[in-house]
Amino acid sequence: MSIPVLNVPGWAAGVTAVLLLLGSGLAFTGCLGLLRLSRFYDRMHAPTLGTTLGIGSVLIASMLFFSVLQARPVLHEILIAILMVVTTPITLTLLARAALYRDRSEDDPDVPPMIGKQRMHSLQEGEVFVQEEEQDRGQALLDE
Amino acid sequence: MLRRWLPFPLLTAALILTWLLLNESLSPGAILLGTLLALIVSRLVVRFEIPRSRIIRPISALKLACNVLVEIVRSNNAVARIILMPNKRYRSGFVLIPLDMRNPYGLTLLACIITATPGTLWVEFDSKEHAMLLHVLDLIDEDEWRRIIKERYEKRLMEIFE
Amino acid sequence: MMATFLSWSIMISQILLALAMACASYRVLWGPRAQDRVLALDTLYVNASILLLTFGIRTGSNLYFDAALIIALLGFVSTAALAKFLMRGEVIE
Structure with a gap:
């Protein structure tokens, strides 16, 4: 297919291939979750697969491949890893707060009220808002 | 100088x-x-005007980093399983967790660790009540999660920063 | 032998990433609410970054790395701005 691949010794090629498959498989699984999970707050967990281990293993694969190909340590992929580690939590928490704010302003019953107000609603610490999976709900209706 | x-x-x-x-x-x-x-x-x-803080115990910080890495790998597996198995039942929900930590760096790091781990998400923090709202994808036991967050992460972050 | 395995796995992972981006694009286009679209856009950026890295391995060129870094940076900035916009209706207060 392409020429540089041939210049790499077998073990490095094998490890790179496995890491690449693992990384892209995880990224794909994450996006599948984005498509398949039913509620927004559940979907927020899905892309984390790609942003942690998914891009991590592809970066390790790239580091290994270029280090072997160019016969010198190529480490600048660490920068993307650091960037991902620092930025993903920020974007996700910001987005979660924005979604919570929007849902609360529409009085969505599935979303807990603001933490300060929870006491006023005589809610004890540790009490939880739990939503059963949609299928279970359907099952419960059928049972009735 | x-x-x-x-x-x-x-x-x-x-x-x-x-x-x-x-x-x-x-x-x-x-x-x-x-x-x-x-x-x-x-x-x-x-x-x-960034608040000053320093890492008091670098070795336990390193240990925590290793633990977080292991935890990330484990929860990647768990979340991938939930997504790929269509019939697997799970229950997601919010948990309110009161926190004892006051150090801003410790809290930031806690938020980063929780959000970077697939399956858990730091949703909100109230600085008056000192409590956080956690969203968990596979919520089996609420008290278990509160214990995990407090014992596994908060206690050790307090050790590191305070 | 291993080189063929590597070139095949590069191709497979590129196909997987393309499928992943298609899933994310569905949420960008038809996501029921605005937060779904923003989340999917963020995922799209990350996947584009991974895809560029695989192109880098395929061609053995260092150029793709810089593009991947910049896309990751842009993804962070745009998602943060969009999330802020969703919350307050304005980006800069």
């Missing part, structure tokens, strides 16, 4: 390292320019 030019030594070191990685060279010119830029930037950062 040292305090004036190196207000945040860790930040300066990180900036020099970033510069060298971006340039992909260890030549004297790159090191000199990187050091100069890092010194200037870290002096400018003082204007943001």
Whole structure:
């Protein structure tokens, strides 16, 4: 297919291939979750697969491949890893707060009220808002 | 003098390292320019009035980092299983967790750890009530999660920073 | 032998990433609410970054790395701005 691949010794090629498959498989699984999970707050967990281990293993694969190909340590992929580690939590928490704010302003019953107000609603610490999976709900209706 | 030019030594070191990685060279010119830029930037950062803090126990910080890495791998597996098995039942929900930690860096790091781990998400923090709202994808037992967050992460972060 | 395995796995992972981006694009286009679209856009950026890295391995060129870094940076900035916009209706207060 392409020429540089041939210049790499077998073990490095094998490890790179496995890491690449693992990384892209995880990224794909994450996006599948984005498509398949039913509620927004559940979907927020899905892309984390790609942003942690998914891009991590592809970066390790790239580091290994270029280090072997160019016969010198190529480490600048660490920068993307650091960037991902620092930025993903920020974007996700910001987005979660924005979604919570929007849902609360529409009085969505599935979303807990603001933490300060929870006491006023005589809610004890540790009490939880739990939503059963949609299928279970359907099952419960059928049972009735 | 040292305090004036190196207000945040860790930040300066990180900036020099970033510069060298971006340039992909260890030549004297790159090191000199990187050091100069890092010194200037870290002096400018003082204007943001960042609260001071330092890591008291670097070894336990390293241990925590290893634990978090293992936890990330494990929960990647768990979340991938939930997504790929269509019939697997799960129950997601919010858990309110009161926190004892007050150090802003500790709280930030806790938020980052929780959000970076697939399956758990830091949703909200109330600085008056000192409580956080956690969203868990596979919520089996609420008290179990409160215990996990407090014992596994909060206690050790407090050890590291306070 | 291993080289063929590597070139095949590069191709497979590129196909997987393309499928992943298609899933994310569905949420960008038809996501029921605005937060779904923003989340999917963020995922799209990350996947584009991974895809560029695989192109880098395929061609053995260092150029793709810089593009991947910049896309990751842009993804962070745009998602943060969009999330802020969703919350307050304005980006800069």
